Amino acid sequence: MSAEPDKMTTSLVGIPPAASIVFDAAEIGAILRLRRKELGYTQEEVAAFMGISPRLVGEIERGRKTVGVQKVLSMATGLGIDICLLVRGK
Numbered sequence: 001m002s003a004e005p006d007k008m009t010t011s012l013v014g015i016p017p018a019a020s021i022v023f024d025a026a027e028i029g030a031i032l033r034l035r036r037k038e039l040g041y042t043q044e045e046v047a048a049f050m051g052i053s054p055r056l057v058g059e060i061e062r063g064r065k066t067v068g069v070q071k072v073l074s075m076a077t078g079l080g081i082d083i084c085l086l087v088r089g090k
Contacts, residue, residue, distance in 0.1 A: 026063030028072065028086045033061035035079045049078050 036046055043061075047054040050071060059065035060075070076083055 023066075023087065024063075025060075025066045029061040029063040031081065031085055032075055032079065035081050036061075039079060041079075046075065046078070050074055 036043070043054040043057040047057045050057070052067075052071070056065060056067075060067060072086065073083065076086055
C-alpha cells in the first residue's frame with residue numbers, strides 16, 4: 001500500500017482546500033471600499049456598473065449584506081482587485 005497524501009488537506013500550488021476558504025463580509029467590504037475610494041469612484045458609479053442600488057453597495061462595504069460570488073467578483077474586477085485579497089485560507 002502506497003502512502004498517498006490526504007487530498008482533503010493537501011493543497012496544490014498553495015491553494016487551500018475548498019472547505020478551508022473563509023469569507024469575511026466585513027473584511028471584503030472594507031477592501032472594496034478602500035479600493036473604490038482610491039480610484040475616486042462614488043458608490044453610485046459602482047452601483048451603476050454592477051447593476052445594483054447605491055444603498056446595497058454601501059451595505060456590502062460595511063459588511064452588513066452579503067451577495068453572491070459573481071457580484072463580488074464583478075465588483076472586484078471592476079475595481080482592479082486581485083481576488084486573492086478577498087479570499088483567505090485558514
